[in-house]
Amino acid sequence: MYELVTGPLAWLAFAVFFIGVIARIVLYIKGLDWKLDRVTYTVNVSYGIRGALRSIFVWLFPFGTHSWRSYPFMTILVFTFHIGILITPVFLIAHNVMLWERWGIRLWTIPEPVADILTIAVMVSAVFLILRRIALPEVRILTTAYDYLVIAIAVLPFFTGYMAHIQAPDYRFWLILHILSGEIMLVAIPFTKLSHFVNFFLSRGQLGMDFGIKRGGMKNKGLAW
Amino acid sequence: MPEGTLCNKKTVNTVEELHALLADKSGKVYYDEMNSLEIDRAALKATLQKTCKSRIRTWLEICAHCGMCADSCFFYMANNRDPRQVPSYKIQSTLGQIVKRNGDVDNAFMQMVMDTAWGKCTCCNRCGMYCPFGIDMGIMFGYLRGLCFSQGFVPWELKIGSGMHRIYQAQMDVTSEDWVDTCQWMAEENEEDWPGLEIPVDKENADIMYTVNAREPKHYPEDLAEAAILFHLAGENWTVPSVGWEETSLAMFAGDWDACRIQVQSVYDAMERLKPKRMVVTECGHAYRATVIEGPYWAGLKSGKTPVPSFHYVEWVAEALRTGKLKIDPAKRIKEPVTYQDSCNYIRNAGLKECAREIMSYIAEDFREMSPCKEHNFCCGGGGGMNGLGRYREQRNIGLKVKRDQILATGAKLVISPCHNCWDAIRDMEEIYHVGIRWSFLKPILLKMVIVPDHLKPDE
Ligand code: SF4
Ligand code: SF4
Ligand code: SF4
Numbered sequence: 207m208y209e210l211v212t213g214p215l216a217w218l219a220f221a222v223f224f225i226g227v228i229a230r231i232v233l234y235i236k237g238l239d240w241k242l243d244r245v246t247y248t249v250n251v252s253y254g255i256r257g258a259l260r261s262i263f264v265w266l267f268p269f270g271t272h273s274w275r276s277y278p279f280m281t282i283l284v285f286t287f288h289i290g291i292l293i294t295p296v297f298l299i300a301h302n303v304m305l306w307e308r309w310g311i312r313l314w315t316i317p318e319p320v321a322d323i324l325t326i327a328v329m330v331s332a333v334f335l336i337l338r339r340i341a342l343p344e345v346r347i348l349t350t351a352y353d354y355l356v357i358a359i360a361v362l363p364f365f366t367g368y369m370a371h372i373q374a375p376d377y378r379f380w381l382i383l384h385i386l387s388g389e390i391m392l393v394a395i396p397f398t399k400l401s402h403f404v405n406f407f408l409s410r411g412q413l414g415m416d417f418g419i420k421r422g423g424m425k426n427k428g429l430a431w
Numbered sequence: 432m433p434e435g436t437l438c439n440k441k442t443v444n445t446v447e448e449l450h451a452l453l454a455d456k457s458g459k460v461y462y463d464e465m466n467s468l469e470i471d472r473a474a475l476k477a478t479l480q481k482t483c484k485s486r487i488r489t490w491l492e493i494c495a496h497c498g499m500c501a502d503s504c505f506f507y508m509a510n511n512r513d514p515r516q517v518p519s520y521k522i523q524s525t526l527g528q529i530v531k532r533n534g535d536v537d538n539a540f541m542q543m544v545m546d547t548a549w550g551k552c553t554c555c556n557r558c559g560m561y562c563p564f565g566i567d568m569g570i571m572f573g574y575l576r577g578l579c580f581s582q583g584f585v586p587w588e589l590k591i592g593s594g595m596h597r598i599y600q601a602q603m604d605v606t607s608e609d610w611v612d613t614c615q616w617m618a619e620e621n622e623e624d625w626p627g628l629e630i631p632v633d634k635e636n637a638d639i640m641y642t643v644n645a646r647e648p649k650h651y652p653e654d655l656a657e658a659a660i661l662f663h664l665a666g667e668n669w670t671v672p673s674v675g676w677e678e679t680s681l682a683m684f685a686g687d688w689d690a691c692r693i694q695v696q697s698v699y700d701a702m703e704r705l706k707p708k709r710m711v712v713t714e715c716g717h718a719y720r721a722t723v724i725e726g727p728y729w730a731g732l733k734s735g736k737t738p739v740p741s742f743h744y745v746e747w748v749a750e751a752l753r754t755g756k757l758k759i760d761p762a763k764r765i766k767e768p769v770t771y772q773d774s775c776n777y778i779r780n781a782g783l784k785e786c787a788r789e790i791m792s793y794i795a796e797d798f799r800e801m802s803p804c805k806e807h808n809f810c811c812g813g814g815g816g817m818n819g820l821g822r823y824r825e826q827r828n829i830g831l832k833v834k835r836d837q838i839l840a841t842g843a844k845l846v847i848s849p850c851h852n853c854w855d856a857i858r859d860m861e862e863i864y865h866v867g868i869r870w871s872f873l874k875p876i877l878l879k880m881v882i883v884p885d886h887l888k889p890d891e
Contacts, residue, residue: 244728245735249734274563347517406564413559426784
């Protein structure tokens with residue numbers, strides 16, 4: 207089983223992930239239409255680029271926009287959750303050891319205690335995100351089972367990884383489940399809402415171009431997001 | 432496929448059709464007929480295929496259902512945080528469903544969609560600024576209105592409105608003759624007080640081609656006179672076109688994209704014909720949005736710009752004050768606290784916030800910003816055509832509460848509102864809630880305080 211999930215399945219998952227993500231980017235851009243969207247993407251390009259970069263950049267910072275500032279609790283949750291999800295798997299020592307053993311490459315790594323904290327932070331913020339969904343009427347009305355599924359897909363690798371890491375009984379079981387859930391997440395990214403992994407940038411960039419090119423960007427210093 | 436005589440999928444292109452609709456008081460028959468209007472699912476599906484592309488589909492798909500857009504919508508706030516007013520909910524339950532079902536929807540559903548697209552959204556685009564993914568529900572509601580219109584599900588007044596544009600290239604039945612007559616009448620009426628005052632019609636190569644909102648010649652001709660006097664005082668070389676003078680677009684509110692194109696094309700044709708250096712648009716928000724911001728796309732202009740550079744009235748006023756073409760008598764500046772209504776259409780969606788501030792710095796001594804303001808302002812409550820829709824009067828009146836409270840919080844009793852729609856909404860607000868505020872366009876305020884050069888004064 208271990209050989210299967212770390213061998214062919216891993217290859218498959220990474221292939222689906224990379225091809226899928228590239229396909230999403232290509233399809234998104236191909237589906238932009240200057241006349242339907244009413245944005246001259248290919249004219250006034252410098253205004254478009256400026257608008258797109260500003261629109262992406264300011265939103266990448268906690269409290270960087272009016273919106274982030276008006277929901278401080280949510281902002282902390284969102285950033286904790288995403289920082290943990292993005293940093294931990296890439297810079298985990300255990301992952302990099304595997305990379306080294308297999309292909310002789312290695313990235314920066316984060317100390318184990320930091321990884322532990324990030325992992326716990328992901329799980330805790332997920333719990334709060336779920337509680338928020340249940341508690342706030344304006345979020346509850348939007349919520350569907352799919353939203354919980356997406357959270358589960360994203361958090362499962364962390365939970366199982368943590369169980370394996372603390373050497374819970376059945377280490378082997380947790381390890382395989384961990385690898386499997388990681389692969390599920392990779393595959394799910396292009397096909398589910400997790401596609402916002404790339405679509406966040408595309409969509410933000412698009413709206414930034416809209417404001418940068420058409421809705422005022424040529425007449426002022428840019429929107430105060 | 433049952434089609435009503437008044438409520439149907441056809442556009443209004445003749446005076447007879449228009450009169451038949453107008454004769455149906457409050458659209459009673461029209462809305463009755465709507466109950467049996469059938470959906471052309473094949474056409475809806477085909478339209479989705481052709482026009483619903485990656486931007487909107489991605490928006491609908493990736494919405495994280497996080498609810499961060501909730502507080503951004505004044506309808507949500509005004510309705511005691513009714514979750515059914517959350518922008519994401521409103522769009523997912525309408526356009527989201529149409530896309531998911533690929534057009535397989537029924538009459539009751541489409542009526543609900545219509546009531547949401549026009550009765551719960553003014554397309555103010557504020558929510559788009561608060562969504563982390565940049566999901567702009569205002570844009571999607573605009574698109575949705577187009578889908579509704581193509582299926583005949585459009586509020587009665589807007590069916591009429593878009594018909595007006597198709598027939599008269601104006602939002603009201605003002606013909607070219609009526610318009611030119613009004614210009615002459617206003618020039619004559621005021622020439623005694625303002626020697627040399629003119630409203631030059633169809634003058635070629637002028638510096639400014641001035642265009643208006645049809646309500647001005649129809650209901651407030653003095654607005655036109657005021658514009659003429661201010662241009663006169665500023666020494667501008669200006670003109671108005673006899674055809675192509677209307678900037679507004681009820682067709683945009685209706686989602687009748689073809690009529691939108693016809694309307695803006697008439698203005699662009701006037702630009703080509705008269706070759707002015709630039710165009711200045713009257714104090715109207717959606718007019719500027721329609722003809723200057725969105726119009727070039729409807730007309731298929733690849734530059735995304737109007738044939739000659741176009742400016743909103745506040746841009747011209749700010750420039751005239753800055754360059755000294757218009758000088759303000761310091762003694763006559765507004766002394767009392769005064770606030771400014773940032774119109775979504777030319778502030779948030781066209782970036783003119785600084786012009787407004789610049790003007791206020793010249794004319795007011797105690798200018799109070801609303802909170803929030805500038806591009807983060809709340810809609811007045813009457814945008815997107817809502818002021819004129821009888822079916823949603825109640826919802827509109829509830830929505831006004833947010834702007835009412837914003838104005839009251841400034842402590843100002845005077846609101847400067849260089850936008851016809853906002854102006855109307857604030858007027859109605861006072862009528863309904865009696866909060867003791869006054870409101871004004873810029874032109875009458877400026878006329879009261881501008882210094883008249885000696886050579887332009889009437890002989891005693
Ligand atoms: S803020 Fe954006 S992502 Fe969140 S619910 Fe609203 S539209 Fe969806
Ligand atoms: S565009 Fe304005 S009115 Fe419409 S949903 Fe968004 S915030 Fe509300
Ligand atoms: S009426 Fe004024 S405030 Fe309301 S949507 Fe239009 S421009 Fe915005």
